[in-house]
Amino acid sequence: MSGRLESEPIARRDFLGLAGLWTTAIAIGGALLGMVRLPKPSVLPEASRRFRLGRPDEFPPGTSKVIAGQNVLVVSKPQGIAALSLVCTHLGCIVSKNEAGFSCPCHGSAFDGDGRIVAGPAPRGLRWLQVSAAVDGRLIVNAGNEVDPGTYYRV
Ligand code: FES
Numbered sequence: 528m529s530g531r532l533e534s535e536p537i538a539r540r541d542f543l544g545l546a547g548l549w550t551t552a553i554a555i556g557g558a559l560l561g562m563v564r565l566p567k568p569s570v571l572p573e574a575s576r577r578f579r580l581g582r583p584d585e586f587p588p589g590t591s592k593v594i595a596g597q598n599v600l601v602v603s604k605p606q607g608i609a610a611l612s613l614v615c616t617h618l619g620c621i622v623s624k625n626e627a628g629f630s631c632p633c634h635g636s637a638f639d640g641d642g643r644i645v646a647g648p649a650p651r652g653l654r655w656l657q658v659s660a661a662v663d664g665r666l667i668v669n670a671g672n673e674v675d676p677g678t679y680y681r682v
Contacts (some may be wrong), residue, residue: 576671580658583666583682593624599656599668600624600634607679610656610668611642617649619654642676652676 537545578597586592586603593600598613598621613622613629620633628639637646642653657672658680666680 573671577667577669579661580610580666580668582664583660586666591624594668597668597670599670601658601668604679607681608658608666609677609679610658610670612656612670614654616649616650616651616653617645622653628665 555658578594580586580594580601586601586608588603589607591600591602593613594610600611600613602609602611614620615622615631615633615636617631617634617636620631622629622631622636622638628637628645629638629642631649634648635646636644636649638649638653639645642655644650644652654673655676655677655678657669657674659666659667659669660680660682
């Protein structure tokens with residue numbers, strides 16, 4: 528006995544037509560969603576690696592100072608101010624300053640006082656970082672910009 532509440536079985540041709548319609552709708556929806564997301568960057572930019580050092584008179588010629596938390600040594604000489612990265616160029620350990628220059632505690636690389644390599648396995652010397660001045664005259668180090676060794680910022 529078939530009642531009025533029982534649904535009729537869907538015909539195969541109708542089922543395939545509905546499946547095709549839903550598949551098309553999902554594909555169009557996905558494409559529209561992709562178009563809406565297109566203007567947004569999917570890769571976020573890296574945080575700035577610039578940081579302020581302070582006023583130039585805080586670094587009198589003949590002094591050097593490790594900037595806490597930045598792994599940078601600021602060297603002040605009569606020719607200007609320079610910043611050396613204290614990150615070893617081998618595998619990234621933090622080098623320590625000694626009388627001869629710098630030494631790496633991890634695998635024994637040694638660098639002279641200007642960061643030139645003296646003993647490996649580090650493949651190259653320490654990185655010199657860009658130093659500049661902000662509008663207010665305070666010094667800025669850009670740890671993302673390497674400069675040639677021996678580059679001093681004239682104050
Ligand atoms: S990390 Fe400095 S020598 Fe290996």
